[in-house]
Amino acid sequence: MGLLTNLRDSISRVTDGLFAADEPKRIGIYGPPNAGKTTLANRIARDWTGDAVGPESHIPHETRRARRKENVEIERNGRKVTIDIVDTPGVTTKVDYKEFLDHDMEKDDAVRRSREATEGVAEAMHWLREDVDGVIYVLDSTTDPFTQVNTMLIGIIESQDLPALILANKTDLEGSDVQQIANAFPQHETIPLSALEGDNMDEVYTKIAEYFG
Amino acid sequence: MPHQCTSCGRTFPDGSKEMLSGCPDCGGNKFQFKPAGATEDTTAGATDQADPPSGDAGPSGSAAEGRSRTPPTPDDRSASTPEESGTDRRPTEPADATPSDASASADASAESDGTEQIADRSDEDTAQASARSEVVSPDELDRASRDIEPAETPPAEEEPEPGIDALRDELNDQFESIRIVSPGQYELNLMELYDRQEYIISLQEDGRYVIEMPDAWGIQDE
Numbered sequence: 001m002g003l004l005t006n007l008r009d010s011i012s013r014v015t016d017g018l019f020a021a022d023e024p025k026r027i028g029i030y031g032p033p034n035a036g037k038t039t040l041a042n043r044i045a046r047d048w049t050g051d052a053v054g055p056e057s058h059i060p061h062e063t064r065r066a067r068r069k070e071n072v073e074i075e076r077n078g079r080k081v082t083i084d085i086v087d088t089p090g091v092t093t094k095v096d097y098k099e100f101l102d103h104d105m106e107k108d109d110a111v112r113r114s115r116e117a118t119e120g121v122a123e124a125m126h127w128l129r130e131d132v133d134g135v136i137y138v139l140d141s142t143t144d145p146f147t148q149v150n151t152m153l154i155g156i157i158e159s160q161d162l163p164a165l166i167l168a169n170k171t172d173l174e175g176s177d178v179q180q181i182a183n184a185f186p187q188h189e190t191i192p193l194s195a196l197e198g199d200n201m202d203e204v205y206t207k208i209a210e211y212f213g
Numbered sequence: 214m215p216h217q218c219t220s221c222g223r224t225f226p227d228g229s230k231e232m233l234s235g236c237p238d239c240g241g242n243k244f245q246f247k248p249a250g251a252t253e254d255t256t257a258g259a260t261d262q263a264d265p266p267s268g269d270a271g272p273s274g275s276a277a278e279g280r281s282r283t284p285p286t287p288d289d290r291s292a293s294t295p296e297e298s299g300t301d302r303r304p305t306e307p308a309d310a311t312p313s314d315a316s317a318s319a320d321a322s323a324e325s326d327g328t329e330q331i332a333d334r335s336d337e338d339t340a341q342a343s344a345r346s347e348v349v350s351p352d353e354l355d356r357a358s359r360d361i362e363p364a365e366t367p368p369a370e371e372e373p374e375p376g377i378d379a380l381r382d383e384l385n386d387q388f389e390s391i392r393i394v395s396p397g398q399y400e401l402n403l404m405e406l407y408d409r410q411e412y413i414i415s416l417q418e419d420g421r422y423v424i425e426m427p428d429a430w431g432i433q434d435e
């Protein structure tokens with residue numbers, strides 16, 4: 001980051017403080033493993049900052065520590081919304097190293113990944129309690145949304161009155177069923193997208209601005 | 214002395230309130246859990262954590278299930294869980310608890326600077342610690358059983374084998390939020406994890422873990 005950028009950042013921070021009166025909202029990207037959270041985080045970050053957030057993988061529990069990208073400035077309808085996005089580890093009630101053995105992993109590595117994944121869930125849950133101002137909940141629309149994890153997390157989010165957007169991801173895949181997700185969480189707005197292909201990102205950004213601005 | 218500061222080595226009894234605001238000697242906020250050895254533990258709940266049928270396990274159902282297996286943990290007091298905010302399930306109050314504690318606990322935990330809450334928590338922490346590490350007194354048994362749902366089966370009486378299994382059981386009992394089924398296999402109680410003030414940053418298979426107190430989250434930027 002260059003000197004000028006730094007300077008501009010600190011100036012805008014000061015003016016933000018003076019005029020907007022509030023810090024960027026910290027938005028946690030939550031959901032089960034492999035839903036496409038990191039893919040979405042990377043797309044948002046690349047679209048608005050040029051950087052990526054973290055590695056994506058078809059192997060579940062790729063993200064095992066929360067990762068944050070600060071001051072993502074999203075422009076919608078002439079209005080600027082600044083958020084910090086936190087990509088969190090996929091939340092689950094069971095982690096089993098055997099699941100990773102199918103992915104050509106040595107047992108040692110699988111056991112380590114499993115332990116780190118468990119620590120990651122603990123971290124994600126902790127952030128949910130203390131450190132996020134809003135949630136983007138990402139679901140793989142080709143899988144059944146009626147799970148214990150989803151019900152519990154959405155329940156927690158509601159109990160905290162956090163603004164939440166539900167994203168039905170992977171609409172590019174056959175077998176994607178957005179309506180099933182909408183039915184599962186009728187009290188929330190469900191937005192379809194393909195984070196991988198970048199489909200419907202316009203609506204996603206409009207909703208982000210609307211919910212978290 | 215189950216906890217030890219990872220920077221200066223000072224040890225703390227389980228549930229020590231000093232730990233909660235960082236190490237008083239060096240200010241460190243990472244502590245390693247050192248199992249005291251095999252203790253007589255109930256292993257209730259070890260087998261009932263299988264995935265419930267999907268769809269019917271709401272936040273309240275699961276939380277209640279998680280709660281009912283074990284005596285209340287210190288963190289139950291500050292929990293802001295979906296079903297609990299209005300109801301006080303705690304059967305006994307420490308003598309010095311503030312009158313508004315029950316209803317205000319959720320707020321206190323959300324914006325606490327640490328101190329007030331810790332003062333509040335100390336009694337139960339101590340009680341909880343001794344409940345875990347010593348022979349359970351009739352009073353504590355009573356306390357515990359009143360928190361257990363009537364339908365729940367009584368705690369199993371079996372004694373864990375000494376050694377790694379005992380350590381594992383002890384960790385499981387201390388941290389009912391994470392159950393180590395075997396190395397590399399874990400079951401997580403999301404509600405408990407959500408409720409805890411501190412969180413586990415490092416699990417180790419020998420029954421140790423390193424926990425970090427709420428002051429300084431290790432989070433990676435970018």
Ligand SMILES: Nc1nc2c(ncn2[C@@H]2O[C@H](COP(=O)(O)OP(=O)(O)OP(=O)(O)O)[C@@H](O)[C@H]2O)c(=O)[nH]1
Pocket residue numbers: 031032033034035036037038039040055056057058059060061062063064088089090091169170171172173193194195196197
């Ligand atoms: N077809 C398709 N694949 C996607 C889409 N979004 C993500 N994926 C793929 O799904 C897999 C998981 O994506 P990640 O972004 O790593 O998922 P995650 O939710 O971050 O997973 P964890 O970090 O393990 O919790 C990767 O192989 C992605 O390429 C999508 O919109 N369409």
Ligand SMILES: [Mg+2]
Pocket residue numbers: 037038039055056062063087088089090
């Ligand atoms: Mg990820």
